[in-house]
Amino acid sequence: MAEITVLGQTQFEAARFGAGTTDESGALIAEAALVIGARRHLDAARVPADRALALGPLMPALDAVALLVEKDPDARIVVLASGDPGFFGIVRVLAKRFGADALDVRPGISSIARAFARLGVPWDDAVAVSAHGRDPRRAFNICRSQPKVAVLTSPGAGPAQIGAALAAMPGLRRRLVVATDLGGPGEGIVELTPAEAAARDWPAVNVVLSLADDAPPVAQAMRAVAGYEGPPEGGWALPEEAFAHRDAMLTKAEVRAFALARLGPRLGELVWDVGAGSGSVAVECARLGAATVAVERDADGVERIRANAAAHGVAHAVAVVHGKAPQALAELPDPDAVFVGGGGADLAGLVALAAARARRTVVVTLAALDRVPEARRALLDAGLAVEGVQLQANRLAPLPGEVTRLAATNPVFVLWGTRPAAPTVSQGVQT
Structure with a gap:
């Protein structure tokens, strides 16, 4: 059975300094019927042209390997790869095409x-x-x-x-x-x-x-999990007391929980929080891994958002824009999702702009029934699939005599529009 040896860059990079490859990797390359790699790697390993295949598109190279294996089941193929070929590298596609048992992987040090x-x-x-x-x-x-x-x-x-x-x-x-x-x-x-x-x-x-800039290069706490650790402890839809706010002007926890479910913030996405107020939605989205932009017209609100982001450890992830929408949105990168909290006479235009630029979804919360039709129409006109719900929570509250009553919060309308999913982009590999 043919064997495909995958050499990480450390295994053959000595040639880049004129010292030649190591004895073992040099022997593997010398015995190979075919050596595949980026042109710089083939040159570094000094592979003869008659046995070298410089990578361009990946599929033709895989087809060439399959053809060689079909002709000579005992052929040895060597693949030269950057760094650690098992880390975002070519091992994945080789294993899928030829099976893991056919591979002899010798990793290098990742870049x-x-x-x-x-x-x-x-x-x-x-x-x-x-x-x-x-x-x-x-x-x-x-x-x-x-x-x-x-x-x-x-x-x-x-x-x-x-x-x-x-x-x-x-x-x-x-x-x-x-x-x-x-x-x-x-x-x-x-x-x-x-x-x-x-x-x-x-x-x-x-x-x-x-x-x-605000994160030390060496973390103070010892970690048990590498990389992104996922949502923080304490969950989401934090209580109102977790945020500095003015006159209770922030999205209530129950409504925020529903809005977060529809926004779907995640690592690798960008969320706008327009009319951010206290920035509670932007902060929660950042705690869930998304990059966020909080847009707020009042100067004291801007400072409040920054303080809330710092208090929850996500100041590095919340960009704050002091300005009035929609003008303040013009220079921002296109978002994956947009949250619009309330709105005035220009609500329909603001929702339309958000819907035009959002890649995935727009969520609008409204206290006024009269604003619902125009917001809904703006989402529909943008080609989004629109749904809505009216939410009201009744919270347990104490009464004298150690008894409990239900305390009603104000009803809120939530509209959301969703764009049909775009085709996924095919994944590539490092070579």
């Missing part, structure tokens, strides 16, 4: 491990995301929402694009570390602001670290 090693800091608290062959918005939004992120980049989702995406979020303070040609003769480590990264041209081979 993410190398990058953090150069900084001298641990990375078990970092979120690792690949933008290679994927929609880059997910990587951008994770950099916007998480304090410590490593991005495996690709054309169209490199340091310049990541920098531009971060610079577009008002008030988010990040520093980027761009590591280029790690382990090679042209290795470089550059630390700069997102705006500076957006203004430069970069080598094709790089990894980007996004670090929040």
Whole structure:
């Protein structure tokens, strides 16, 4: 049976310094009927042209392997890969196509491990995301929402694009570390602001670290789970007392719970909270992993939102815009979901704008019955599937004599519009 040996970059990169490959990897390459890899890897390992296949599109390379195996079941194939080929790498597609039993995987050191090693800091608290062959918005939004992120980049989702995406979020303070040609003769480590990264041209081979200014590079608490730990302890739909607010002007917990269920905030997405007030919805979405923008017209409300975000440990994920919608929304990145809390005479226009730009859903809460038809019509006109409900909660409240009554909260209308799901983007791999 043919054997496919996958060599991580550490296994053959010595050739980049003129020292040749290690004896073992050199022998494997010398005996291989076919060696597959990126052109830079084939050159680094000094693979003869008659046995080398430079990777372009992945499927033709896999077809070439299948054809060779069919002709010669005992053929040896070697695949050269960046870093650790089992980490967002080519092992996945090879195992699916040829079976895990056909693979002899010899991993190298991942570029993410190398990058953090150069900084001298641990990375078990970092979120690792690949933008290679994927929609880059997910990587951008994770950099916007998480304090410590490593991005495996690709054309169209490199340091310049990541920098531009971060610079577009008002008030988010990040520093980027761009590591280029790690382990090679042209290795470089550059630390700069997102705006500076957006203004430069970069080598094709790089990894980007996004670090929040307010988060220490070395976490104080020892972790048991690497990367993103999921929703925080204490659940969601926090009580009103968990937020600073003015005159009880915030979305009540019961309504917020329903709104969060319809917004569906998650890691890798961006949510707008328009007319944010206390910012309770933006803060809750950030606690659930989403990047958020809270738009508020009152200056005291802006400070209140920032204080609430800091109190709940998500100041790094909540961008606050001081301005009036819809004008304040013009320069913001397109959201996945939008929450509109209330609204005045321009409600229909605001909902229409939100519906035009939201990729997935818009949720509107209203106290006034008269506003419901115009908000619903705006969602329908945008081509969204619209549903609605009127919510009223009756809370247990004490009475004298150690008895309990039901205390009614004000009824609220919740409308939501959902866009039909777009086709998914095919996944790529690092090579």
